[in-house]
Amino acid sequence: MIDLHWLYGLAGAVFGGFAIGSARDATNKKRVGNAAFWGLIAISFWFGDSLGDIGNGVLVLALVGIAGAHLLGKGHLQSTTLAERESFSERYGNRLFLPALIIPFTAFVGTLAFNYTPLKDSGLIDPKSVTLVLLGLGVIMALITCHAWLKPAATAPIEEGRRLMDSIGWAAALPQMLAALGAVFAAAGVGTTIGALAGAIIPEGSVFLAVLLYALGMVVFTMIMGNAFAAFPVMVAGVGVPILIEHDHGNPAVVGAVGMLAGFCGTLMTPMAANFNIVPAALLELKSQYGVIKAQVPTAIPLLIANILIVYFGAFR
């Protein structure tokens, strides 16, 4: 069965390629750091399951050491100039979009084909990781198409990918790192403590204040942890179930669903959600790494208010 581990193999190869490309990039003064960082991620993808927990922990510390000591840099190799790109764009025309669309198209058609044909029961692909497997398949097909059509040098995809990867830098590892932090927090009982604290400071009798605290708790904890998934079980255990659902008889579906969405408003406002907020700032070469967050706050705040009202009026009719 094709499952996530196939994809980990592919990802390991890509990051391994980034590491080798980094090591050879003479325009990057910190190339050793880059090579080590991407190399460790390749090792994690390939051998993570056989390293053991402590081994993985040491790998994490090594990644942190490289990033913390500012050993990551950026090369300034320019593959084609702006003028060359303009002329390529003229020459290939709108057909250039086709390889880029192969990835979403594979995901779309593939998901439909998987869900509505006997493929689902054939055991070929693990149903839990269909989307990601199809993403990987799309990447491979797009690369084959590009090579057949544009005939770039064999190392070109890795070189170009590395250029983008270096501009993202350490932020690429932050979401996975926060997930690991969540695991430690859970083991140390941080969630239960916060839930108990939140539950204790809610005044008796005011449903609206309880809703407000529940939603704001989701937002604040989401902003600290970088994603709503870590905040949700805590706020549900501390406020959602004992107060909103059991004490005030709120509709559990509304409390659950909209509580999570209130947390998503927090995700829009925190640099900890690096993959959504910091990585794009790097990818788009913005001057301020907080540019995307600034653009999101004026949507997030009114939407949070809307969510609070939806819980208040939707769950307590």
Place this chain on the structure above:
Amino acid sequence: MSYWPLIGIALVVIGFALRFNPLLVVAVAAIVTGLLGGMDFLKVLGTLGHGFNENRYVTIIYIVLPVIGLLERYGLQQRARTLITQMRGATTGRLLILYLVFRQIFAALGLTSVAGQAQTVRPLVAPMAVAAAEKQHGELDEHTSDRVKSMAAATDNVGLFFGEDIFLAIASILLIQGSLAGFGIHLTPFQLSVWAIPTAICAFVIHGARLLWFDRQLGKRGR
């Protein structure tokens, strides 16, 4: 109950405010929290390593970078700009509203990785949004062009976050279902995802209105 492990949360906030590298802040917070929570160092290290290894799928998305980078080498961004300048009536706001609709609907169908910051925003949506603004208002200074690009990235996030929960089998819906089931409250994914619809509509209205307003702001800038 011990309140000591909460210091870890304070460390995250303080470390970030003092502009230490976030990876470093997170690692220190994890280790301090674990030690204060009564684990020994090796146990903390193991928990951290295990959590990191179990969540590798979060980092998989970067395998698209070689394709995107390669196409950029052959002028993909330039092509996206040309396409927009040939379209009549295209403005930054309208373009991004169209993208918002597309992103929300596809996310609601469970097709979350069809688009994204690396897959679509950097190579297509952001250059198109900038080209539309330049076509209408002339050359943009760096600050304004950064604002347009930020808006493109923001639109992708808003569309994804407030579309995906309408889909039944998305991770967040399953997490809600699982968390409530732990308290003996049993809901179907459908009961939950229906309640994602009002927020999805609010998100579209609020962000869509901002995008139209953004068009007007861009227009005023030049005068």
